[in-house]
Amino acid sequence: METYILLGFVLILSIYLGLELIAKVPSTLHTPLMSGANAISGIALVGALILSRDSDLQNTIAFFAVTFASINVFGGYLVTNRMLKMFKKK
Template identity: 65%
Template sequence: MEIVYLTFILMLSIFLGFELISKVPATLHTPLMSGANAISGITLVGAVLAAGADHGGFAEFLAALAVITASVNVVGGYMVTNRMLAMFKKKDSSSGAGR
């Protein structure tokens, strides 16, 4: 039953994802991609659970590596997206800037 339940969640989220993204203007494609990429770092939650479980030995090494790589993804992804989005300005707010 657990499998069916998880698959149910999976299906609904996929449809939700399609609905959310389908109308994004081309201007925002890069930030959207990098922002979505940061969300895929959610695997950090799994990595943290694994690293805290004190498996020891090789498993501990794998888990530690998972936490490191996932944190690179999460922190880097959100920061770089924020940096990009900070540059997008409307006409009036940008005139005079950078001259």
């Protein structure tokens, strides 16, 4: 239980940190920020890698979770990068 409280603390602090860091984002960057954050949410990939595998069902689930998270990661970062490269100053 103590571990959960500690990790819950990390969760709250990270959300607060995130709100502070991104509060004043210029509207030019709304889409890249969203798409970049979307790529980060592919961190579920790490979670999918460490799933326990006691049964065939779990093996199958893990494989699909890894594949889809990986699409999210690669697709997300590449699209964000493509988009950001287009933004030019005068």
